[in-house]
Amino acid sequence: MGQPPNVLARKCASRRYLAFVASKWSLLVINALDDGPARNGSLMRKVEGISQKMLTQTLRDLETTGIVKREDHGTVPPHVTYELTPLGKSLRQEVRSLVFWVESNIPELSATTRS
Template structure:
């Protein structure tokens, strides 16, 4: 087995997400669940109502959408505007803080677009190696 060396990125020298006391860990927990990034992505495209979010995010239950929106609101990433009408009319939008996170996620989504095929290929190669070893 060969080892590769690489230059440590500047951010990695400042934070240690593996340390339970590192503040970065709390932030990763906030956005690292199954739904938060998807909700932020959709709300980042414009103000959305609850039903619109549910339609755009395949597979999310109403309960999980509500919990995710509440967590994002509690952490200052989205705002909830209740128009106090009948029927209920509530809209969600990114806060300025949420917009900064959206800007930071751009490179991640660029990486996904660029390397998705390579990841799928690696997964297939791994499955072949596992099958041959069995």
């Protein structure tokens, strides 16, 4: 039997997944998909400051890890939507909690970073 996952261990695969899931853009895209399926343009408007290239890469990474599902509706012009998978939905509450914590602690965080 192998070793249990340990994100602190250098060779543990959990580090790779943590890097995908905990990146700034991944957290913001997961948060933006909280309301349900969205198209690329909608995500670009919701996640202010993300470039098209970064959004595409983030969506691909999240799709590869099974957190986001890409659905091509097979129409012309292309109609593609992205939504959280059941695995992504299980992560959604954790992301919400982190976002809430950051937003709730802005005064303290700002005071600390000014020092």
